[in-house]
Amino acid sequence: GILRWACELGRLDILLEVSLLSAYNASPRQGHLDQAYNIFAYLKRHKPQCILFDPSTPDINVDVDFKEFDDDAWKDFYEPEEEALPSDMPSPRGASVKMSCFVDASHASNRVTMRSHT
DSSP states (O other): OHHHHHHHTTOGGGHHHHHHHHTTSSSOOHHHHHHHHHHHHHHHHOOOOOOOOOOSOOOOOOOOOOGGGOHHHHTTTSOOOOOOOOTTOOOOOSSOOOOOOOOOOBTTOOTTTOOOBO
């Protein structure tokens, strides 16, 4: 519980590890407790953590060839949709924000349930 709260309060550096440990909450073993202690030790050693909001655009190499993930291949599966915006939505103020997200997925890494962790 405390580790999940640490993630909610901004300790994103332990999010994956806490998520993996949380999968065993129903039937934890001694090894899981030992790993939770290791996470607490990491938090103690790395106290000054923060989330950085940088207004500059990151330099991302988009020249990577993703032939197997062609946008046209998904058009049959995902019909072209337009985002439904609320009619009473306030007008935007200030500069726009561009969000970027990088995900490393482990497809079906849990050999028992075949679930993925991202």
